[in-house]
Every structure is written in C-alpha cells, then in structure tokens.
Amino acid sequence: MKKLCSTYSILVLAIAFVLVGSFSAQAQVLYQPVPADNPNLAGNSAWTAACASSSFNEYFVNFRWDPPMVGSDNEFILELSDANGYFASPTELARVSDKNGTFDFEFEFSLPTDTRGENFKFRVRSTSPAKTSPASEPFSMYFIDYNYPLLISENGSGSIPSGGLIQLCGGGSVTLKPHNIPNANTYIYNWYRSGTLLAEKSESITVSEPGMYYVELDYGDCSGSANTLSNTIEISTGTSSGLAINGASNIEVCPGETHQLEANVSGLGLTYTWYKDGTVVSGPTVDASTYTVDASINGFEGSYAVEIDGANTCKELSEAVTVSSPGSFDVTQNNEQNIVLLPSQTKTLSVATTATTPAYQWFKNGSAIAEATSSSLVINSVGEYHVEVTDNGGACEAAPLSSETTTVVAPESFEFVIEIIGSYATCENTDATLSLSIINAVGSNGSKTDVTSELQNSFAYQWQFDGAPLAGETSKTITVSSQEENGGYILKGTIDSFNATSNNLQIKLASNETLTISSNGTVYCEGGDAIVLSTTKDLTNESFSWKKDGVALASTSEALTVGEPGVYQLVIDTNECPVVSNEITIQAFDDSLLVLDNSENIILVEGDSQTLTANGADSYEWYDAGNNLISNSNAYDFQEEGEYLLIASFGTCTISKIITVTYRDMFAIPNVITANGDGINDLWVLPNTYSRDPNVLVTIFNERGEQIFSQSGYENNWPQSTTAFNKQSMIFYYKITRGGRSLKQGTITVIK
Template identity: 75%
Template sequence: MRKSNSTYSILVLALAFLLWGTIGMQAQVLYQPQPAVNPNLGGNTPWTAVCASNNFNEYFVSFNWDPPMVESDNEFILELSDADGYFASPTELARVSDKNAVFDFEFQFELPSDIRGDNFKMRVRSTYPAKTSPASEAFSMYFIDHNLPLLISENGSGNIPSGGLIQICGGGSVTLKPHNIPNSSTYIYNWYRSGTLLSEKSESITVSEPGMYYVELDYGDCSGAANTLSNTIEISTGTSSGLAINGANDVEICPGETHLLEANISGQGYTYTWYKNGNIVNGPTVDASTYTVDAGTSGFEGSYEVEISGSGICVELSDPVTVTSSGSYEITLDNEENIVLLPSQTKTLSVSTTATSPTFQWFKNGAAITDATNNSLTISEIGEYYAEVTENGGACTPAPMASTTTTVVSPDSFEFVVDYVTSYSSCESTDATLSLTKINAVSDNGIKTDVTGDLQNSFTYQWKLDGTDVTGENSKTITVSSQNDNGNYTLIGSIDAFEASSNSLQLKLASNEALQITTNGTVLCEGGEAIVLESATDLSNESFQWKKDGTVVDSSTQNLTVNGTGVYQLVIVSNECPIVSNEITISAFDESLLVLDKPKDLIIIEGETKTLTASGADSYEWYDAGNNLISSSNSYDFAEEGEYLLVASFGTCTVSKVITVTYRDMFNIPNVITANGDGINDLWVLPNTYSRDPNVLVTIFNERGEQIFSQAGYENNWPQSTTTFNKQSMIFYYKITRGGNSLKQGTITVIK
C-alpha cells in the first residue's frame, strides 16, 4: 500500500526533527593543530621546524573545530608541551576570544626564548566548555639566541695557535672549548673530527687522536640555520725528544763574565728558539743549539728556555734554567722614606740585606758619618740619610750598593684631616662616625709630609661641636647618633709645643621618628564626603608642609582637606632635616575603576551556578530583586534567574551595576507533536525560559488565524484533552510575548 505524499512529508519532517535533536546533543570536536603558511612571507609551504631568533619569530598554526557552538565568553588557547612532549605544565603560545563562531582559523605565535628541543607538541584548549584537542605531531623547536660562529681554543683560553695546529707529544691529550659564547654550559654541542659527528655533547672535549676538530651548537633541525660552525683545530701527534739544557738548573755568573747555555740535542738540522722570562731572545734559527748569556749586559738575569722543532719530532720546550749574578744582593731600608723629627725626639734608622758577609757605612747629606758602620743608626738631627752595603764574601767582588734615602725634617706645624668613615648622607643617615684619617707635618716652605703612622698615637685629642668641646670625646674617632647633636665637627690635637686643627665636617642626621598620615578615602567624587588627610603627630609646634605632587599646598592646617587628585605627603622640618611621611594617592572617581570578570548580563544553565567577580573597589554589596543584601564579598555565585544589584564603594564614592541573570535555552521550541495518546510527544513542551512564567503569555492560533489557546505562565499543557483534531496533519501558529513584546513565534504541526 502506497503512503500518501502528505504522510511521507510528515514522516520526513519527524525524522529531521529527531535527527536535529541527536545532533544537538553532540559535543564540540577540537581537531589536532597543524603548521600553517606564514602569510607575511613568500612561498606557500607550512613550516616543518620552528627556528626562531631575535631577528625572526613569527609562526602560524591552523586549527578547526566542529559545532555545536561554544559559549560567548569562550577562549581558544594554543599550548606547547615540554621538551619531551608532555603537557603537565604547558606553555601558552597564543589565546583568542573572537573566534567563537569561526570553525577554521589560524593562531599566530612567537616561540619563547628558553625553548630548545626536538619533541615539542602543540594542542588547543577551549575554556567554555572546557575541552582539549589531540596533541600535534612532535616538532623541532629552537630559539636561536646565539647565531655567530664559535671560536675554540685549548681550554677555552682564547689563544688560537698559529695555523690552528696543536701538537701532542708522548701520548698526551688536549681539551678544546669555545671561548666566545656567554653561558656556554647551558647549550648542547655537536663536535666533529674530520667530518665525523662525535658522541660528546658538552661544551668541552678532551682529545688525543689526530684529526681536524670543530664544533657547532646543537639546535636540532635548526643547526644549519644558526651559523655557529667554529674554526678548525688540527691535532697532530708525535714522539718527545727529551729536550733539556745541559748543566745545572741554577747558574751564577760574576759581573763581566759569560755563560754558554747548550741544548742536549744538536747537529740534526732542527730549528731552535731561545726564550728569557717567556720572551724570545734568539731564533727561531736552524742548528742554533747554544745561547750565550753575557753578565756584562744590564738585566741579564732571568729564566732561560729553549724550544726545538723539526721533521719527525714534536715541538717541545725545555725546562727552565735560572741565571743570576753571583755578586748580587738586595738592600732594604726598614724605615719610611720621609720622617718628621720633633725637637725632643730621636729616631733609629736601619737597613737589611741579603749579602752573606756585608759591611755598612751611613751617610748624612752625602757625607760619610764617622763610626756609623752598623746596620742601624740613631739620629737627632734633620737631613738626608742613606746606607751603603758592601758584599765581602763569594767568588765575585761587586761595588757597594746604596739604600734608598730617608729625608728627616723638622715640622713648622701640623694639620689633621678628618672624614666620614661610615656611609653618610645628609638628612638621610641616622648616625655617623667621624675619624682622623691623616696627619700632615707642614714645613716652613709649605711642603706636607704624611706622618700618620709615626705620630697618631703621640697626640692628645679633643672633638669640638660648633667650636665647643664635646665632653668625653678625646680619641681620634667619634660616633654621633642623635639629631640633637647636628652641627659642625672639628678635631684638635696637641704634641709637645704644637697644636693641630682639622678641617670641619658638617653633620645633619635624620630623625628616627616615623611620620604617618591617614585618610578617610582615596577616590575623589563630586558630591561625596570630603577626603581629609590627618597625622597622629601634633603639628602645633612644628614647622611643616603639606605637599601635593611635590608642591607645597598648605603649611598651617593640622588636617588637610583634599581639593584635587594627586600624590600627597606631609613634611616636618626638624633640626634642619625633613621628616617625610608616607604617600597617599588620591585618584579621580571613574566608574571604570569597577571591573567585572564577566558581562553583567549572565546566561546560566538551570541547576548550575556561575560566579561573577568584581575588583577595583574598597567594598561590595550584592542585593536581590527584593533589595535584600545577599553578600558583602567581592564575588557572588548566581544560580537563579532575575535582576540583582551590585553596589561597589570607593571610599566615599559608589558605583551601582544591575546584573541580569537568565537561563540558557537547552533546546529549541518544538514545531512537531504527535497527539496520538501514547504518552510520547503528546504535549507542546516549552523551555523553562518561556514556561511557568506569569509574565510570559503563550497564544496559539489555528490555520484560519483564530485564537484557540491563551495562557500566562504556560504549564506545558496544550493540547488539552478536550482538543480535537479533525485532520491527519494540522498546522497551528504560536506567539510568545512578555509585556506586549514578542519573544518567539512560529508553527506547530500536529500529527495524529
């Protein structure tokens, strides 16, 4: 039996309705992110590795997803795994909030500067609803923060050998290391020997095999783009010849004599280079296996070495031989070169010497002093003194050697120099230590001689403050820790008939007192309560200033009434130093100071809650539609539809926000029902948004436009049991209004 076209259409419509319901119950599908073409570069090939640097760091990833739609406040977040491909602590690469209706789009991202590795993966996460895509394939990702050629040398010393050649003798080894890269230990390296990649990955490598060695930074697939390939060091090996200088390692030569230094290998066409104290003195010369040291030449003493090179042997350096003068010795003056002698004093001068059998002779003003033949001399007169020492032992007889000269003077006066010996800043430090740092003896012609070490313990001292003695301060150091003792300090000292005076040092110590100001508000608004700044310190007997943005605005009022925005402070001047209070910032009232983390029109799912959090204000009050206070915290969890009021206080100012909460439709208004009495889809059921609300009117019309049903607070009860349908398939029209405003309208098909 054939079904009528009308019946067939009705079945197709019902099937479409059921299929729509099935699709509507599906969840969003997030697909694996994929590398994408950079639209700002030429070419059309997606990247295969991320090789970022300070010069280029712009990459794109394509992403697509399937509906149903996400929430309006959803965000899509592109995340990066760790170097092993795990997402325990992912790194956020990019975030978008304007793609909630776009099913295929691209993320743009920059690679963080600390990323290096070959197994990084990406994924995309949505926030509302909370879903995560599958991870991408693994990729090499490197931020190339060093892209200059490396330079390698032995032990990273920076000394690259001539021709890049290092020779190893006798089975030894050498360590190669870069010397031109900061934080070298934080990188991974590729070491090569004659083109073969070695297993070592550290910053240095110890080698003993011959070959051509070089290195680059291991940036994985990005290594070639980094341009870090180093210079080449050639390692060659050979046999030690046992090179040495014949004879003793320590040689003494008398003045005017010569000494022949001779290598123990000769006559084979080798090249020799002779060194003194590390500097070349002869060569390189073929067969120059000897070198003559001439004691008649000034400065001949030193450490001598010879280096040999040639076919079949290693370049080798001998052990050193030390050459000295047999008659040489040292003489040291044990006193200072300048001595001040007071009329009542005597001084003892002395010298020491390394001579083995010395004799001494003292001189005053260039003339020998009779019977002054010891290593010490007691003096009581001014003049210029020195000693001559003669070496009388050994194989050589050198000329006498004179010590340095000591000048002994008698002072015309003394002066003191005092200074701060602890860190001191005027009107900032709360204590300071002053001390004598130098005593100068001043001659009659004004020449100053530092005699601090000689006389500082011989003076008597007295500190003065503004010219008055400071009781009990009779040492060369004074510590001041009270603002009441501010002023100018000098140090006076006396010795014999002399009195010395120092320079003057000014002390301005800050007070230890803390100055605190308070306020009844920090936001200034028109018509609000006046903002007043107060101090707990009594200002009636103080010199003070109220400052706004560093400018004085009042110097007579105990409490300051604020008349404008800015940064306010109170300054009291005490003992010439200011005491500065804390800062209070007064800002202009602005409703934008109140920040909500979600729109004030909230849509929630019935049975669930959504939290709205406010910030920026001093206090908060939440009220329901009945003007009942429901919370005083900065957030509230909404679970019911309705209008709510948030009152936020900023000092004496307030901001009010009306919050509207509505339920989200979980399904659309049905347009097909089957009124056949089987208990399935017999009634026209509306979403909670429109049903059982006394303010919502539901009206149904027949196909001729006649009203057949009208109900406020619809109870999901149409068609009623008394309703009759005289056709197999009948179409009705509905209209849903609130307060006369149309909310929804459409058709209902009733299948019997």
C-alpha cells in the same frame, strides 16, 4: 490516541537506552599528534625539525580525538619526551581546557631552553577520563641558545696564530678549543679536518695530523641554521732540529759578571727569539744564536729558553736553563720609607739581610757616614738615608747591595683630615661617627707626608662644635646622635710646639620623631564629602607645610581639605632637617574601581543559583526589586529572576549597578502536539524567550497559507478549545517576529 502516545514514548526510551548503552561501552580514541603549519608564518607546510631560539620559538601540532565526550573538567595536555624518546619524566608543553567539544584542534607550544636532541617525541594526555595518545614519530629538536661563529685557538687561550698556522715538530700534538663561548662543556660539537667530520664530540680536540681544522656546535638537523662554524686552524708537521742551549742546565753567575748562552743550531739564516721566565728579552733576530746574561743587572736570575723559526724549518722552542747567583742575598728595610723627625727627637733605622757574612755602610744624602757600619743607625737630622750591604763570605767577589732609601723630613706644620665613618646622607641618618683618618706632615715646599701610623698616638686631641670646644671629647673619634648637635665639627691637636687643625665637617641629622598623618577617605569625587588630612601632632609652634606630589601647597591650616587627587605629605621644618610624614594617596573616583567577577546580566537555570562578587569598594548594599536591603556583603547568591540594585561605596563616593537576572530556556520550540484533550502535550508551549513578551508576535498559518492565529505576548494557549481538526494529522506553519524582524519559523504537526 493515548495508546499511540504511550507506544511512542516507550519507543523513544528504548532507543535512548540502546544509544546510552552503546556509548557507555565505547571509549574515547586519542590519535597520535602530528606537526602542524604555523598560521603566523608564510606558506602552508608543517615543520619537520624544531629549531628554536630567543628570536623564534612558536610551534604547532595537530591533535584529533573521537567521542564519547570527555568530562566537563577535562584538560588535554601536550607532553614532550626526553632526548631519547622516553616519557619517564615528560615535560609539559601546553594544556587546554576549552577543547572538550572540539575533536580536531592545534596545540601551540614553545621549546624549553634546554632542549637538544634528535629523538624527541610528544604525546597528548586527557585527564577526565585519564587516557594517553600514542607517541609521535621522533623529531630533531634544539633550542639554539648560542648562534655566533666559534673562535678556536691552542688550549682555548684566545691567541689565534698568525695566518692561522700551527707547526708541530717531531711528532708533537696540539689541543684546539673554542675560547668565546660560555659554558662550553655543556654543548656537543662537530669537529672537521679538511672537510671530513671527525668522531670527537667534546669541546676540545688533540691533533697531530696535518690538515685544516674547524668546529661547529652540533645542533643536529638545526646545525646549519645556527651559524656557529668557527675559524680554521691549519696544522703542519715537520722534523725537529733537536734545539737546545749548549752547556749545563743550571748555571751560576757572580754579581758583576756576564755569561753567554748559545743555541746548538746556528748558521742557517734562522730567526732566534730569547725568553726569560716566559717573556721575550731578545728578538726575533736573524742568526742571533747567542744571548749574554749580565749579572750586574738586578734581577738577572731566571729561566732562559730560545725559539727558532724560518723557511724550511720547524718552529721550535728549547728546554729552559736556569741562571742564578751563588752570592745573591736580600736586604730588607725595617722602618718606614718616609719619616717625620720632630725637634729633639731621634729615630732608629735598621735593615735585615740574608747575606752569610754581611758588612754594612750607611749613607746620608749619598755620602758615607763615618763609623756607621752596623745593621742599625740612630739619626737626629733630616736627609736621605740608605745602607750598602756586602757579603764577605760568599762564593763570589764582594759586591754591595743597597737598601731602599729612607727620607727623613722636619715638618713646617701638621694637618688633620677627618671623615664620617660608614654611610651617611644629609638629613637621613639619625646619628653619625666622625674620626681622624689622616695626619699629614707639611714640608716647607708644601709637600705632604702621611705620618698617621707614626704620630696618631702622640697628639693631644680636642673636638670643637661650631667653633667651641666640646667638653670631654678628647679622642680621635666622636659620635653625634641628636638634631640638637647639628652643625660644624673640627678636630684640633697638639704635639711639641705644633698645632694641627682638621677640615670642617657639617653634620645634619634627621629627627628621631615619627610624624603620622591620616585621612577620612582616599577616593576623591566631585560633590562628595570633603576628604580631610590631619595629624595628632600639635603644630601650633611648628613651621610646617603640606605637600602634594612633592610640591608645597599654600595652605597654612593644621588640617588640609583635599581639592584633587594626588600624593600628600606633611613636612615640619626643624634644625635644618625636615620631619617628613607618611604618604597618603588620594585616588580620583572612577567607575572602574568597582570590579565585578561576572556579567551584570545573569541567566539562571530555574532552581539553580549564581553568585556575583564585587571588589574594590569600602562597603556594599544589595537591594531587590522592592528596594529591600538583602545583603551588606561584597557577594550575593542570586536564585530568582528580576532586577536588583548594587550600591558600592568608596569613602563618600558611590557607584550603582543594575543587575538583571533571567531564567534560561531549557527546551526547544516543539514541532508536534497531541490535541486529544488528555491534558498532556495538548498546547503548543514556547520557551520563555518567545512567550509572554509583548514585543514578540506569534502568527500561525494553515496548510493553505491562511492566517488562523496571531498574538503578541503569546500565552501558550494555542490551539484554543474552539479549534477543530478534521484530519488525523495536520500540518501548520508558524512565524515568530520581534519588531518586524523574523526570529523563528517552522512547522507544527497536530496529532488527534
């Protein structure tokens, strides 16, 4: 029998050696990935083109591979080529690490948002060992990031012509371009003329042939589903009439005179539209082939053109002619238009002009002022003043040009407006700067004139705090920087016999003091030690309150005992602006605060170890089955089976966890034993799962079905020394049950 077992062992080893050698000579085979059906959609067919968008971007490919097995740390990676099918810089679409024992599976992936092209391919790489599958067939793949109808117009101006018609005259051309798509130059386009696809692929197209033009974004096989087809522009052609404006291209008209512009095409019942500097000034009007320029109207100078339109003619715009004045000049005012004149004051008004030989005449309230004929005028009374300038040296007859009117008023009073410079919020800022912003002269009728720039350096100033003057504060600006200065501020000023008073600004500054509270814990549990909030600030003479979740509590104690979870603060009321402490959040005690990185039931291979890590608590204690403290760390490395206790502390609250460690069975139930007394394989030995468990019943029957052995808590002791075997090989049957429920059953061959 010993010789038989020895021969059997040698045979098994030989077969294993052959198999290992065979597999070691064989390499994994990665097959070409192919499109697969989407299980989340109706139907059962694989995709032929990937047309993704923001509302749908879910695709699957099938991948197969053949053993030998890959490494346990292997990952399969799905990669996408560039638009030309090259993998010089592939894009990773998906990565899986849990398919190392699955030879046929699907990758799920989404298209990157910049995917646009007709020849994308994909492939699969493994990392352990490093191998690459053949590339797939090429596919049309597009991420449709714009799927609205395009709108096209001339040069993308956004102005679609009436009826969608554009006429081209005399061999002209027009550029069509979409005007409602962002980043238009990043797309490829399909342009059509009367249903025929054109060669142009850019965002604009210049056309001269008649036809119906429209465009769509070129999304390849996905173009139809993108819904980007544009409006249609009809291009028609005709013969130019040679439209022009008769006469010279540069015309000079003296002030006060008129000049008639005339089109060279007339009397055909056409409509005429006249333009000045590109803006319509007349029409469209039938047979209005002339337009009169009136030089008595200020600003008549400019570029004039005419456009014709009508039945059986080509819409056409003439070249522009320039109309100017040889005697034109400018008059510029050198002073403010609104002036406040104080008693006994004088002011000087003046103008500058570009006239060649200017003559001046000043007016007050519409009447000429005697002997006021220079470019400046000294005034000492209120009224409305302007000057007329005449150029006596120009090519045209003298025509006066008036300056703007200056209004001079005498104030009834003055008022100041003060404001805070920069950002300011009540009881948030720790300083504030106040400054004069406006000085208004108030007229007898209540009208106000801003005279800040003229008089701000002429007033004498004094700041007041809560009605009392502030010593030394006599400028236009004041800075407040402490809570003791909280209150109302007014700026007063004097000039001549006038007194001015500002609005009242209330300033409330926050304290510079930092108020800090602390606690002896942050987790609240019923029956645990009390959580107490306190501060090092002496509150004896302070008005204060404790707040929970922003609501004041009734407690007047300087130390607060927390009665429930919430967000707590301490607030001291001082100088109308509270001093607010930091926040402390007290959490409700919850078992979920303790997080374990693995199961509480650990199965070990005998001789190995496994670490269990806990997080979330303040401290940890690990105990073995004998209640011995074995660690204070947040992690413990288990090496032996048994029951362990973890106590996690959260302030004064604790959580206890029982950790059970058992050994994993490393062998199957044997079906052959050699009861020859050599001490090797003489007994039927069961895995730990079924042996020595008092709840597990092991029963053995002979070949006639007669029960010959039955034991709870089987001790791996069959066959017993008294058992006799009268044949060379005998077959027995076994059944393993727990609580009457069958766990395993099979045969045992006993070889003598």
